[in-house]
Amino acid sequence: MQGTSENAPDSTPHASPLTPHARVNLFGLDRAALRAEFEKMGESGYRADQIMLWIYRRGVVDFEQMSNVGKALRARLEAHFVIRPPELVTEQVSTDGTRKWVLRLEEREGRPETMIETVYIPEANRGTLCISSQAGCAMDCSFCSTAQGGFSRNMTTAEIVAQVYFAGKALGGDFQNEKVISNVVFMGMGEPLANYNAVLPAIRILLDDFGFGLSKRRVTVSTSGLVPFIDRLGDDVDTALAISLHAPNDQLRDQLVPINKKYPIAELMDACRRYLAGKDRKAHIVYEYVMLEGVNDQPEHARELAKLLNAAHGGYSAKVNLIPFNPFPNARYTRSKPDVISRFSDILRAKGLLTMTRRTRGDDIDAACGQLVGKVQSKQKKRLGDIPVRVQ
Known part of the structure; x- marks a missing residue:
């Protein structure tokens, strides 16, 4: 079911971040959406679970501090995503x-x-x-x-x-x-x-x-x-x-x-x-x-x-x-x-x-x-x- 409204969100929360110069704030992706994005990158969906635990349970928003994520993947995340507090x-x-x-x-x-x-x-x-x-x-x-x-x-x-x-x-x-x-x-x-x-x-x-x-x-x-x-x-x-x-x-x-x-x-x-x-x-x-x-x-x-x-x-x-x-x-x-x-x-x-x-x-x-x-x-x-x- 989809609602119709002039008040629809300004951006679709499940939009793909894999476009040039369009780093998506990970605060906007729930687990299903984040898993889907990782799979588009050729990564296992469980990587999304790891990232969410770093953000929401440990309060970490710097990819470099996510020690159980490989260096190459951290670089790719940095290129495609951002975790931006207000x-x-x-x-x-x-x-x-x-x-x-x-x-x-x-x-x-x-x-x-x-x-x-x-x-x-x-x-x-x-x-x-x-x-x-x-x-x-x-x-x-x-x-x-x-x-x-x-x-x-x-x-x-x-x-x-x-x-x-x-x-x-x-x-x-x-x-x-x-x-x-x-x-x-x-x-x-x-x-x-x-x-x-x-x-x-x-x-x-x-x-x-x-x-x-x-x-x-x-x-x-x-x-x-x-x-x-x-x-x-x-x-x-x-x-x-x-x-x-x-x-x-x-x-x-x-x-x-x-x-x-x-x-x-x-x-x-x-x-x-x-x-x-x-x-x-x-x-x-x-x-x-x-x-x-x-x-x-x-x-x-x-x-x-x-x-x-x-x-x-x-x-x-x-x-x-x-x-x-x-x-x-x-x-x-x-x-x-x-x-x-x-x-x-x-x-x-x-x-x-x-x-x-x-x-x-x-x-x-x-x-x-x-x-x-x-x-x-x-x-x-x-x-x-x-x-x-x-x-x-």
């Missing part, structure tokens, strides 16, 4: 330990330089890395600073994966310590499923034992609700899914999350049921719900949300993350008061829903949920009609 522009560290890195993307096809943001959230027994998949976002959610900043371009697979490598190096370079980066969430800048062809190989590298080796429950893809690509994700890879829901009915969600006009809640819930079908009973979908004062935070909203999710999930569990709104300049909303959030949570729990209120992290450095803006120079707004709608 360039750090700025680093900020919050009072709560959260780190935000602004990273510069490569100039592409004469476009101006573009920067994205990656956030690391440390906790006692785990570390969560929030990565971006697009420079900017075209979803136009009214409560999100990233969406209000406009859309520049899709990121390549290499640019997505390189964020994880960069963070591992910045955090001490211990790629074997699962507590340093234990979880990766596609909750940074952009709508991951609108850049599906680049995101899928990135997920495979994150999960691969020869890649970062993360558990399928520790990689989470968040989406505002691109229904055809939720189905495709379920077919292509097993990973955790988060839905940016934010409203219990179509009338309200149309205002907050405009993609709902194309894929209303009933279609979205059907896609969620299909995503869970056949998975073990420990599987669940996380529903993200930003708390906006006087907009979506009343008891009737909580009761309607509980009814919706309980009906949609059957024997599978649904988890709700309540997210206190994080303000940004010229925002039209304010954060729900703590007692209102607590009451909302109590109603959901009484209806049998696993509910957590997300603790705001990194808001003093604009690293909290919905605050990432990077530097999107084009500031163009995509129309909802440009968002991928078909799977062939």
Whole structure:
């Protein structure tokens, strides 16, 4: 199946590097693609496994340091490939330990330089890395600073994966310590499923034992609700899914999350049921719900949300993350008061829903949920009609 989209990746992640003057960044090739390239070079596919272990388990990006690879092959690799981490522009560290890195993307096809943001959230027994998949976002959610900043371009697979490598190096370079980066969430800048062809190989590298080796429950893809690509994700890879829901009915969600006009809640819930079908009973979908004062935070909203999710999930569990709104300049909303959030949570729990209120992290450095803006120079707004709608 192939999706059709104006937002297709800027380069095909499986393109052959064996062309003059076109060294391909190996961060962009998953194991199947890298094995295929080695076989084109007349080398055994297992050489790809060796190279991946050097990159993702030992943090080595210099071919000369790959001691179990012959000198002649190292020279050929140097001629055809590059392993290029992103360039750090700025680093900020919050009072709560959260780190935000602004990273510069490569100039592409004469476009101006573009920067994205990656956030690391440390906790006692785990570390969560929030990565971006697009420079900017075209979803136009009214409560999100990233969406209000406009859309520049899709990121390549290499640019997505390189964020994880960069963070591992910045955090001490211990790629074997699962507590340093234990979880990766596609909750940074952009709508991951609108850049599906680049995101899928990135997920495979994150999960691969020869890649970062993360558990399928520790990689989470968040989406505002691109229904055809939720189905495709379920077919292509097993990973955790988060839905940016934010409203219990179509009338309200149309205002907050405009993609709902194309894929209303009933279609979205059907896609969620299909995503869970056949998975073990420990599987669940996380529903993200930003708390906006006087907009979506009343008891009737909580009761309607509980009814919706309980009906949609059957024997599978649904988890709700309540997210206190994080303000940004010229925002039209304010954060729900703590007692209102607590009451909302109590109603959901009484209806049998696993509910957590997300603790705001990194808001003093604009690293909290919905605050990432990077530097999107084009500031163009995509129309909802440009968002991928078909799977062939």
